[in-house]
Amino acid sequence: MIRLKNVVGTYTTVRGTVDALDDVTTDFQTGNIIGIAGESGCGKSTLLKLLYGNIEYPLAMSKGMIDYGMKGPDGRDITTENISEHWFKKISYIPQSSMSSLNPVVKIRKQFLDFQDFRSRKEIDETLEKVVAFLRELDLTPEVLDAYPHQLSGGMRQRVMVALGTFFQPDIILADEPTTALDVVVQKGILLLLAELQRRMKNTMFLVTHDMGVHYQLTHKMVIMYAAKIVETGDSEEIFSRPRHPYTKMLIESLPRIGDAKKLQGVEGKPPSLWDELRGCRFAPRCSRAKAECRERCPELAAVGNGHSVACLYPES
Amino acid sequence: MPQTVISVKDLSKRYSLGSMFKRTKIDALGGIEFEVKSDEPTIVSLIGESGSGKTTLAKLMLRIVEPSGGSMEVAGKKILAGKKERIRDEDLKALIQPIFQNPFEAFNSLKSVDTYLRDTAVNIRKAEGKDAIEKAMREALMAVGLRYEDVAGKYPNQFSGGELQRISIARAIIARPKLIVADEPVSMVDASLRMNIVNLFKSIRDEYKTSFLYITHDLATAYYISDYIVILYRGRVVEAGDARVVLLRPLHPYTKLLLNSVPAVGQKWSSREKMSDIETKEYRLEGCKFCTRCPDRLPECERSQPPRVDLEDGRAIYCFRYRGDGKAK
Numbered sequence: 001m002i003r004l005k006n007v008v009g010t011y012t013t014v015r016g017t018v019d020a021l022d023d024v025t026t027d028f029q030t031g032n033i034i035g036i037a038g039e040s041g042c043g044k045s046t047l048l049k050l051l052y053g054n055i056e057y058p059l060a061m062s063k064g065m066i067d068y069g070m071k072g073p074d075g076r077d078i079t080t081e082n083i084s085e086h087w088f089k090k091i092s093y094i095p096q097s098s099m100s101s102l103n104p105v106v107k108i109r110k111q112f113l114d115f116q117d118f119r120s121r122k123e124i125d126e127t128l129e130k131v132v133a134f135l136r137e138l139d140l141t142p143e144v145l146d147a148y149p150h151q152l153s154g155g156m157r158q159r160v161m162v163a164l165g166t167f168f169q170p171d172i173i174l175a176d177e178p179t180t181a182l183d184v185v186v187q188k189g190i191l192l193l194l195a196e197l198q199r200r201m202k203n204t205m206f207l208v209t210h211d212m213g214v215h216y217q218l219t220h221k222m223v224i225m226y227a228a229k230i231v232e233t234g235d236s237e238e239i240f241s242r243p244r245h246p247y248t249k250m251l252i253e254s255l256p257r258i259g260d261a262k263k264l265q266g267v268e269g270k271p272p273s274l275w276d277e278l279r280g281c282r283f284a285p286r287c288s289r290a291k292a293e294c295r296e297r298c299p300e301l302a303a304v305g306n307g308h309s310v311a312c313l314y315p316e317s
Numbered sequence: 318m319p320q321t322v323i324s325v326k327d328l329s330k331r332y333s334l335g336s337m338f339k340r341t342k343i344d345a346l347g348g349i350e351f352e353v354k355s356d357e358p359t360i361v362s363l364i365g366e367s368g369s370g371k372t373t374l375a376k377l378m379l380r381i382v383e384p385s386g387g388s389m390e391v392a393g394k395k396i397l398a399g400k401k402e403r404i405r406d407e408d409l410k411a412l413i414q415p416i417f418q419n420p421f422e423a424f425n426s427l428k429s430v431d432t433y434l435r436d437t438a439v440n441i442r443k444a445e446g447k448d449a450i451e452k453a454m455r456e457a458l459m460a461v462g463l464r465y466e467d468v469a470g471k472y473p474n475q476f477s478g479g480e481l482q483r484i485s486i487a488r489a490i491i492a493r494p495k496l497i498v499a500d501e502p503v504s505m506v507d508a509s510l511r512m513n514i515v516n517l518f519k520s521i522r523d524e525y526k527t528s529f530l531y532i533t534h535d536l537a538t539a540y541y542i543s544d545y546i547v548i549l550y551r552g553r554v555v556e557a558g559d560a561r562v563v564l565l566r567p568l569h570p571y572t573k574l575l576l577n578s579v580p581a582v583g584q585k586w587s588s589r590e591k592m593s594d595i596e597t598k599e600y601r602l603e604g605c606k607f608c609t610r611c612p613d614r615l616p617e618c619e620r621s622q623p624p625r626v627d628l629e630d631g632r633a634i635y636c637f638r639y640r641g642d643g644k645a646k
Contacts, residue, residue: 039507040478154367183366184534188578192589210508213537213580240582247509254512255582256541258564264541266513270477 002028002051002172002204007064009046012057018274020046022228023063026301026309028221030069030171030204033195035219035236037212037251039271042225044208048174051206052093053083070171088115092165096177098157102149108160109145112167131167138163138193155186162190166197173198173205180209191218212255216240224248227271227282230301234308244304244315247283281313289314321393322359322528322545323496324352328387328397330373343600345373347552348387350625351633353545358522360529362539362560364575365549371532373552375500378530379415380406392495392528410441414489418501420481424473430481431469433488434458441492457487460524461517479510486517490525497521500532515542536579540564548572551599551606553622558632568628569636571607605637613638 009021021043028034036044050061061080068078072086083091095101103111112131118124132142138159149157158178165173175194179187195218198205207219215222215236222239224232224247232245243249250267269286272278281287284294294313301311330346349370353361365371376382377397378389389397394404394412404412417423424430431454438444438453455465461483473481482502489497499518503511515538518529533539539546539560546560548571556569567573580586599606608618615637623635638645 039509184536184578184580185366185574188580188586189589191580192586196589211580212508213582216582217580217586251509252582254509256512256515256537257581257583258537258540258576258579263516264512265516266511267509268513270479270510 001030001067001069003067003069004028005065005067007050007066008062009043009050010060010062011046012060015275017062019062020059020228020274021050022274024230025064026223026230026233028204028206031202032220033198033205033207033218034221034223035215036206036208036223036225037210037215038225039210041227041271041274043228044225045176047225048093048176048206048208050080051172052087052091052174053080054093055080068172088165088170089168090170091172091174092168092170094161094165094173094175094178096180098154098161099149101161102157104149106148107145108147108149108152111164112145115168131163134167135163139189155182155190158182158186158190159193162194162197166201169201169203171203173203174208175205176208177210178207179214180211187214194218212251224251227278228274229282229311231283231312232308232310233301234306234310238306238308244308244310245283245312246287246289246316249316281311289316319354319356321390322353322355323361323530324354324390325374326350326388328374328377328389329385330370330377330382331385341601344552346370346377346384347600349374349549349552349554351547351554351557355544358526358528359545360518360522360531360543362543362546363530363532363549364534364536364539364546366534366575368551369549370552371549372500374549375415375498375530375532378413378498380409411492412494413496413498414492414494416482416485416489416497416499416502419505420478420485421473421505423485424481426473429470429472430476430484431471434468434484434491437488437491453491454487457491458484460490460521461487462513463487477507477510479506479514482506482514483517486514486521490521490527493525494527496528496530498530498532501534502531503538504533504535511538512541518542536564536575537581548575553606554633554635555607556632556634556636558628558630562630562632566630568632568639569634570611570613570638574610605635 004024004026007021007024008019010017010019038044049059055061066080070078070090072078078086135142140159144152144160179190191214219236222234222236223230226247232248240252243252254264254266256264267286272282280295280297281299284290299311299313301309303309304315327348327350328346329344329348332343332345333340334343335341353359363371377384384397391412395402396404396409434454435450438450442453444450444453458465458468463483503514506514519542521527531543543560546563547557548555550571556563556572567576604619604621605623608614617637623637626634626639628634
């Protein structure tokens with residue numbers, strides 16, 4: 001179990017500070033693919049950064065704590081402070097843009113060997129052998145090891161990122177919009193590959209994407225975020241078949257489907273600015289079900305049965 | 318006799334790649350043709366993945382680049398042809414207007430957004446006098462669900478992506494074009510706002526009698542709004558026809574592959590196919606560009622370009638597998 005307790009992620013800017021993640025408390029069951037959905041500015045990338053322990057100015061975790069429920073090889077608990085020592089081995093990050101994440105002047109081979117200190121030539125060769133075998137499982141030829149990142153196509157580069165992120169079989173994989181820049185055919189291949197790897201390694205994967213279709217295909221659990229808060233969590237099947245938060249419901253209902261001629265409507269209005277002082281439910285100004293109370297009282301994330309939680313004063317039935 | 322909405326004949330665009338000593342020529346568009354005829358304004362979707370040539374086609378239409386060959390007509394006017402035959406640049410602006418993908422890049426952050434609306438009203442709509450200009454701006458903003466008072470004098474950073482994209486659409490319709498070219502207009506817009514923008518295209522089509530060329534890789538929104546659909550692969554048309562006919566009963570193996578890859582809610586993906594690697598060499602294939610990835614490949618596919626076959630349901634398909642009655646050979 002990975003537990004977040006009252007976590008606040010704050011950015012410092014010239015205008016002052018702003019909480020991009022505001023008092024989030026939740027538990028994530030390990031061994032699942034956990035989908036995080038929400039719009040730009042909802043705090044989903046900030047949540048990943050905090051989980052990864054990649055906390056640098058202007059971002060800070062100003063309150064709260066994350067309990068990873070894991071110990072390092074030295075027997076100490078893994079915490080936000082020391083998790084960066086376990087990057088790639090215990091926790092890895094697959095970013096959206098592989099072009100800006102791979103070192104452009106270093107061949108892929110070297111990027112696979114950078115994680116470790118080797119004592120002998122033999123160790124290097126053994127590791128490379130494993131790398132080659134692993135690449136083959138990902139439908140990549142060993143020739144990519146001799147290529148520079150720019151010589152590979154976008155889809156191949158992203159598969160190299162997947163290979164780098166999963167080679168050490170980490171307990172936690174964070175994938176931040178891993179296929180957004182790719183074509184649908186390549187996207188399907190890479191996502192199913194990720195799902196296959198997760199099934200085999202039985203680790204916990206956080207998948208951030210704004211594409212609800214992708215969440216439906218891959219995830220076991222869902223987290224829906226809105227304006228720096230978690231508004232709904234639960235089993236993906238349950239969320240898609242019976243969404244309880246009006247925002248989730250509207251998001252799912254606004255998805256076009258091939259073969260369906262029904263007129264669709266998006267959600268009117270826009271998310272609130274996090275700079276403003278926010279009272280009440282943050283979705284209330286756009287919510288068709290909002291009552292006077294919603295504008296006054298901020299709903300807490302509360303269980304509604306079946307492992308399903310929702311932050312709404314008047315959830316959908 | 319139905320009017321020509323868009324007609325493209327043998328249109329090609331060749332780019333050179335590589336270094337000075339190792340040049341390769343790539344046909345971003347290798348002689349495509351399709352025609353859409355209708356008495357009603359039509360939303361035409363142009364579907365393709367990266368490298369299919371869909372953005373090249375948009376650039377050619379707006380004369381951002383010059384074609385290597387071929388011709389194109391929009392609303393009965395020649396827009397791409399020999400320099401003497403085609404309409405002047407000025408008339409082209411009144412005929413076709415663009416909407417771009419990234420609303421944050423389309424506007425200069427140092428100019429208030431209504432400058433763009435005003436410039437279009439003055440230079441393209443030829444509105445004269447303060448009242449006429451303001452009226453044109455008010456009308457256009459109303460059509461996209463915004464109020465002139467909320468927009469005038471504001472700068473791009475004061476709007477969300479969805480709002481800016483609405484303003485882009487308002488700017489385009491001030492010119493009263495016959496056709497709006499929209500290149501991935503909603504891919505940068507948040508999911509909750511996306512359908513509202515897409516719905517605008519339908520209402521503008523009906524109210525302003527404007528046709529759209531909707532360029533996208535998103536098959537689901539294309540199904541939702543388009544009347545006609547053209548599917549491109551590596552600079553060639555593979556299948557074109559009525560949107561419902563093509564997307565509900567796809568025939569070309571590439572169209573089927575695309576439809577199978579859509580992450581749809583309510584329909585889980587089955588197994589994954591072995592991943593192939595997209596290479597520039599696909600552009601140089603003699604035969605069908607899709608043949609190296611095609612599960613239904615025939616020997617002739619590798620040797621020559623598949624001919625155009627017109628089927629009874631009105632679609633055109635470029636595949637050796639099909640005869641005129643839509644049955645497989």
